[in-house]
Amino acid sequence: xxxxxxxxLFLSMQEGKNYTIYCNYSTTSDRLYWYRQDPGKSLESLFVxxxxxxxxxxxxxxxxxxxxARLSTLHITAAVHDLSATYFCAENYGGSQGNLIxxxxxxxxxxx
Amino acid sequence: xxxxTQSSRYLVKRTGEKVFLECVQDMDHENMFWYRQDPGLGLRLIxxxxxxxxxxxGDIPEGYSVSREKKERFSLILESxxxxxxxxxxxxxxxxxGQGGNQPQHFGDGTRLSIL
Numbered sequence: 001x002x003x004x005x006x007x008x009l010f011l012s013m014q015e016g017k018n019y020t021i022y023c024n025y026s027t028t029s030d031r032l033y034w035y036r037q038d039p040g041k042s043l044e045s046l047f048v049x050x051x052x053x054x055x056x057x058x059x060x061x062x063x064x065x066x067x068x069a070r071l072s073t074l075h076i077t078a079a080v081h082d083l084s085a086t087y088f089c090a091e092n093y094g095g096s097q098g099n100l101i102x103x104x105x106x107x108x109x110x111x112x
Numbered sequence: 113x114x115x116x117t118q119s120s121r122y123l124v125k126r127t128g129e130k131v132f133l134e135c136v137q138d139m140d141h142e143n144m145f146w147y148r149q150d151p152g153l154g155l156r157l158i159x160x161x162x163x164x165x166x167x168x169x170g171d172i173p174e175g176y177s178v179s180r181e182k183k184e185r186f187s188l189i190l191e192s193x194x195x196x197x198x199x200x201x202x203x204x205x206x207x208x209x210g211q212g213g214n215q216p217q218h219f220g221d222g223t224r225l226s227i228l
Contacts, residue, residue, distance in 0.1 A: 033216050042202060045216040088154070098143055098206050100217060104154040
């Protein structure tokens with residue numbers, strides 16, 4: 001069964017703290033995507049991870065991919081309120097069509 | 113920048129009506145997708161298309177159909193709307209892997225559809 005599991009699904013953090021969101025997936029895909037969604041808005045692409053050991057960083061967010069463990073992580077460093085959003089990981093399973101299967105999302109709330 | 117435009121942000125329809133949701137992309141992407149998003153369920157793929165006049169069922173196609181007459185436009189049709197189709201609908205597009213690298217799917221702003 002194809003599935004992508006994120007945890008935690010809800011995360012309340014204080015500003016300045018660090019935390020990691022985990023994304024486990026079920027296939028041997030080597031393509032993993034992270035998206036951000038603000039309330040009432042659409043999904044915005046954050047990172048595209050294309051190979052084992054890939055690491056991408058943008059500001060306070062860093063994403064990594066371990067294809068052997070079928071695990072991707074999104075690490076948040078020194079969280080700020082502006083990072084409050086829902087974060088989705090998605091695995092490519094669709095071969096030439098590039099179909100994605102999404103996790104249920106992690107709702108992050110950063111409090112002062 | 114990639115632009116994926118959905119025709120309506122909010123739509124209210126009645127049970128039994130035929131409903132059309134339109135999506136247009138301006139990046140010459142081969143692939144186009146329709147998802148619905150519901151609280152606690154995440155995004156679920158309804159239909160996708162990888163070429164003009166081609167369509168494939170996703171995970172939850174029942175009660176829906178699609179049309180892709182032109183490369184840039186992908187329409188989702190609710191044949192006879194029901195209350196359980198009240199949801200947020202998201203359209204996305206992308207190059208095929210290998211054509212434009214492994215770029216992500218780009219999403220429209222979504223249509224929040226209410227069926228009364």
